[in-house]
Amino acid sequence: MNPIKHVAIIMDGNGRWGLKHKKSRNLGHRAGLNTVKKIIKSTIKNKIKYLTLYAFSTENWKRPQNEINFLFKLLDSFIDKKISDFNKNKIKLKIIGNIELLNNKLRKKLQKSEQLTKKNNRLQVNLALNYGSKTELIETFKKINKNKLHINIKNIERNLYTSNIPDPDILIRTGNTQRLSNFLLWQMAYSEIFFEKKLWPDFNEKDYNKILNQFKKIKRNYGNI
Numbered sequence: 001m002n003p004i005k006h007v008a009i010i011m012d013g014n015g016r017w018g019l020k021h022k023k024s025r026n027l028g029h030r031a032g033l034n035t036v037k038k039i040i041k042s043t044i045k046n047k048i049k050y051l052t053l054y055a056f057s058t059e060n061w062k063r064p065q066n067e068i069n070f071l072f073k074l075l076d077s078f079i080d081k082k083i084s085d086f087n088k089n090k091i092k093l094k095i096i097g098n099i100e101l102l103n104n105k106l107r108k109k110l111q112k113s114e115q116l117t118k119k120n121n122r123l124q125v126n127l128a129l130n131y132g133s134k135t136e137l138i139e140t141f142k143k144i145n146k147n148k149l150h151i152n153i154k155n156i157e158r159n160l161y162t163s164n165i166p167d168p169d170i171l172i173r174t175g176n177t178q179r180l181s182n183f184l185l186w187q188m189a190y191s192e193i194f195f196e197k198k199l200w201p202d203f204n205e206k207d208y209n210k211i212l213n214q215f216k217k218i219k220r221n222y223g224n225i
């Protein structure tokens with residue numbers, strides 16, 4: 001049975017869900033946030049230590065301003081409402097991505113939340129915000145260059161946003177689309193990938209457990225036989 005340390009998720013399909021239900025794309029994002037809460041609970045139940053959620057990519061700035069504003073407002077109020085629950089439940093929050101571009105108030109709130117929860121060790125939730133794998137790799141190589149380090153696997157991994165985090169065992173992408181969208185390209189070299197037809201707001205604990213059980217049966221060879 002494969003142990004599961006780390007699950008990464010591309011939460012795709014919120015916009016389509018909102019439109020399908022004759023509402024707006026933004027209401028789809030709100031519904032998607034409910035799935036986030038359920039999946040965090042279920043990740044704890046399954047004793048998985050790391051969960052990485054792709055909340056906003058470096059490419060998502062191309063969306064209409066109204067949708068961008070809505071997403072960051074949703075994040076802001078999620079932090080206000082949930083950070084003390086995170087702490088009570090021993091969940092550590094870590095942001096991966098370049099948050100310099102976010103407004104000051106939100107950036108400080110996120111940094112404060114990371115600080116508040118940094119000693120928690122039941123589950124680490126990595127929230128990918130203004131995250132892009134290509135940008136992450138460029139920043140990593142710049143740091144290596146600045147510190148005059150050799151370019152090797154160890155030094156690259158130590159300088160990624162995800163240093164000290166094991167690589168994802170599993171990637172789940174909902175929304176019936178089969179691509180990686182610039183997400184954790186280095187880290188997912190050997191991840192098992194599960195593409196899920198359901199839109200993110202419809203994804204539930206049962207679907208999640210089904211994937212976790214499927215994963216446990218896979219023989220992972222890492223190039224061996």
Ligand code: FPP
Pocket residue numbers: 011012013014015016017029030032033036053054055056057060071074075078127175200
């Ligand atoms: C992709 O669906 C989803 C996003 C770009 C945002 C994800 C955000 C949430 C799940 C809610 C907020 C989360 C937190 C943690 C505050 P899409 O909009 O690309 O869907 P589409 O493919 O149907 O257009």
